[in-house]
Amino acid sequence: MYSDLIVESGADLAQDTLGTLLSILRDGQPRTRAELVQLTGLARSTVSQRLDALLFHRWIVPAEHAISSGGRPSTAFAFNPRARIVLAVDLGVTHARLAVTDLSGSIVAERTCDVAIAQGPEPSLNWLLETFTELLAGCGHRMADVCGAGVGLPGPVEHDTGRPVNPPLMPGWDGFSVADWLGSRIGAPVLVDNDVNIMALGEHSAAGPQTDHLLFTKVGTGIGCGIISGGRLHRGARGAAGDIGHIRVPGSEVVCHCGNTGCLEAVAGGGAVAARLRAEELEAADARDVVRLVRAGNTWAIRQVRQSGRDLGLVLASIVNFFNPTEIVIGGDLADAGEHLIAGIREAIYGRSLPLATQWLNIRASDLGASAGVTGAASMIIEHVLTPESVEQSIRS
Amino acid sequence: MYSDLIVESGADLAQDTLGTLLSILRDGQPRTRAELVQLTGLARSTVSQRLDALLFHRWIVPAEHAISSGGRPSTAFAFNPRARIVLAVDLGVTHARLAVTDLSGSIVAERTCDVAIAQGPEPSLNWLLETFTELLAGCGHRMADVCGAGVGLPGPVEHDTGRPVNPPLMPGWDGFSVADWLGSRIGAPVLVDNDVNIMALGEHSAAGPQTDHLLFTKVGTGIGCGIISGGRLHRGARGAAGDIGHIRVPGSEVVCHCGNTGCLEAVAGGGAVAARLRAEELEAADARDVVRLVRAGNTWAIRQVRQSGRDLGLVLASIVNFFNPTEIVIGGDLADAGEHLIAGIREAIYGRSLPLATQWLNIRASDLGASAGVTGAASMIIEHVLTPESVEQSIRS
Structure with missing residues (x-):
């Protein structure tokens, strides 16, 4: 024994x-x-x-x-932070951002592209591999220098196995092992998570370790939240934590595509705001159009974005009482509407949350913007690659 | 350098x-x-x-x-778990439970007493010291064998300094350093936290480490929640996490003593249920009377407790979407009404939370009951006493 x-x-x-x-x-x-x-x-x-x-x-x-x-x-x-490099990608429904970083997370090369994730996993991932190979060649590296890849996807992901779980916007991807498929081709470990979680990791690594409890809220067509508790990503029992898009907004009876009424996403998401603007004969297909109207000074659009902030703030007010975060960071397409959204959020949170929980609470727009995803994806895989187990394995193999 | x-x-x-x-x-x-x-x-x-x-x-x-x-x-x-002993106390507004445990958390001696916390900190803590001295003598120990004490208090506590912060039910205790006062008298470190947090620690230590994400909800006159994320207590930025009593119940306009409307505590707390029973000419001063009526089979009381469960469930449904817990444990005076409360909670959560978040969710009454607090208080101080820093210090001193 x-x-x-x-x-x-x-x-x-x-x-x-x-x-x-x-x-x-x-x-x-x-x-x-x-x-x-x-x-x-x-x-x-x-x-x-x-x-x-x-x-x-x-x-x-x-x-x-x-x-x-x-x-x-x-x-x-x-x-030696240049001992190895890692690949990081934030794969959206129609856009992707790719980065090559060193082991300190510094970006060595970066690229944004259009992509059609709906064409299914193999065509999308083959395209991803080719684009990474080009990106590596451009900065004097080969795939053999890569010690890992971090991937963000626009849907629910089982982090432990690296597989999407019934992702509504990714036809053909359900249960596909992104981690195994990519890992066997690049010859290094691959970690996969949903886009909101990697953005929360990115914002946390930029905010610094003193920001113990951070909520990153992405407001686009959908609404989701990445949760940092005590410096660590909180994924929840089934990886479903942060799925706040179907929390009920008090007082709302709007019918949501999920079958319930008053869901946050159906009330305050980019699609909902755009629909309200169309009802006023304004041209607005999605959150980006809403932002364009706000920037052009359209009063009705500003009013609707502020109301969207208030509705989001009502839900976040409950979450602030429950979770008592250090900081709430707002990102996503609708966040580009600037202070109008944040002002509505602040109004509702300060009106409804407990004084002790809001006394030092910082509510702000994302500093990293569109880079939050790749920053977080890189940070996720670097922490994994530098665990003693992984370094030991690289030495033995 | x-x-x-x-x-x-x-x-x-x-x-x-x-x-x-x-x-x-x-x-x-x-x-x-x-x-x-x-x-x-x-x-x-x-x-x-x-x-x-x-x-x-x-x-x-x-x-x-x-x-x-x-x-x-x-x-x-x-x-050697018997190398030292620790003191644990769950101090309520009118009742206290005291325990002496070894370093594995096994209870060596235990006592419950009436206490009037409203008499202020020094009389209450002097009484506590005397009672602990008696309890120690009864099991063959002296204060010199004690290596630490864990204390739960019925109000907000700044855990790092061991001081109550504006505790509504503890006149005279605001800012009083319970940790320093007790620590200097027993000659060992003292950790203090609010009662709901120590109960969550107790339930988590009983549930086992595989229960990563646990919510303990105490339903008495007030309503509060202790949060375990990734096996660790989540206290939040200002120690205010879990203060769910003033989250708004969708659809309710009841006025709360805090000045807002629809607060969970004002709708579903033991006092609120008792008030609704008094309006029906029933004798019910508090949560205990409500439980007595439920146990006697009073239909109106059962109906009101179930409705209280539904209202609590509506708030917990949002929290389940946000936090995706492994387990929700219900305790507190009103939990003694048994399955009627839990049934209402389950009804609302399963009706409103996302399928992925509720698929494996366990919602149950506390196993530990009234012992949850001392179990958690002991566990909190034992983890502290067995840190390398503390053991090192005991060896050097």
Whole structure:
């Protein structure tokens, strides 16, 4: 029994050691071998062996000569963010944004394109692979340099398996294993999540770790929310957390396509606002047209966007009481209407939420805008790639 | 610069080593010195030194003689849950429950008493100290054996400082440092939180770690919610998370004491239900009287409790869409009305929440009942006391 335990824990030991060393070195400050021995309490031979492996696989690089108190200077080592690159994509229904980043999340190359996700998974993903291959070539890289990919999709995703689950806007994608299909072709792990979750990760990485509890709300045709609790993405029991589009707006009886009445999406989404403008003989097919009218100063459009903000704010007011976020970030097509939407949201939240919960609450438009998705997709896969398990595996393989 | 770093990290090193050893030993399985060296990758001298300190302070005990392959048998060491005891108290407005537990959370002694929290903090806490002293004596312990106390209070608490914040039912307690006052008298750390949060911790520790996302809803005169996200208590930006009593119930215009209309508490709380029963000439001062009438089979009382469940369910339905919990546990005085309340809650949630979010959702009455609070208060302080920082400090002092 004991010997089983010890054999099994050989890998654990190696991983724990790597994890300890990486977590120290990832802050970017170079450290000597002696410092690492002292900082970790690990045996000198263990530290040396792990450093050699990390050096050999370029996870770390010799950085500078540290000043030692007499004798010859010792070499210091630093984490190497250019050791590998990752692919990040925010795949929308009609548009896609692709990025290649290093391990610090800095964007090396980026591209936005039109795409028709409705053509099904294989044509869409083949197109994605070709476009990534071009993008890599343009910045002097090959697919072999890629250590992982983060993918955002416009529908519900089972994160653990990387498969869409009954996605309403993605015909043919239900249950298709995006992670396996892409992973086997790029030869590296692929993590998949819905677009709102990766945007929340992106906004959180931009806001900084002191923003513990962040809600990212995307207001487009649909309305969804990405939730950061205690610095971590809250996906919920079935990955369905943040699906606020069908929460009832108090007082509304509008019939929603889901069969219920008063759903937030049917009351305050971009399509609902556009429909109200069409009823006033204005030309508005979707949220983008609404934004165009608002920017042109159309009073009726401004009035409707503000009302959409108030209705969204009524639902967020309940969520603020329940969740007590540090910050609420608003993004999505309708957010481009600017302060009119945010003003309506603030009005309702401050009118209805508890004083303690709103005292320091920051409600603002997204800083990252259209880049939030790829920023978050990159951050999601980088955190995975830099786990001790993954680094250990890259060294063994 | 480097030498500063290394001096500062001396304590970190010791803590990390302790943390590693304790996390291995807390599973209860005895390990020999050689196994611990192999499991941790730490230098043999480091492991020996830390084990000696842990043994000296009784955090671990020699457990059994492991079978070695020839030579004399080696001593194995195991975590000692009886190394210290903790105090746990769930202090209500009129009742208190006190417990003494070991470091596994097993209750050694327990007592429930009447108490008048409105007499202010010092008389209440002096009474608490005296009662704990008696309880300790009764089970053969002294205050010197106590390594920490967990306290639940019936109002908002700033957890980091252990102070109530404008607690409506606790006159004189606003800003009083319960943690400092008690901590200096028992000579050990004290953690304080509101009653609903400690109950959520208790229910989560009873439900087991596979229940990642749990909501505990307390339905008494007031209504509040404790939130577990990813196995951890979600307190929110200002510790106000879970304050759902003033979320608006769709369709209701009842005026609440807070000045808003349609607040959940004013519609579905024990006081509101009792008031509706009094309007029908029934004798019902509070939630307990309502439960008495329900148990006696009074049709009107049953009807009102079920309606209270439906109204609560309407608010929880929105929260289920947003949060996608694994489990919702219902407690508090009105929960003693049994399945009538839960049936109303289920009816509204299944009628309004998204199918994906309710597919595996478990909605049930509390198993722990009145013990949830002390169970959670003990669990909160035990997790704190067994952090490497705390164990290290106990060894140094």
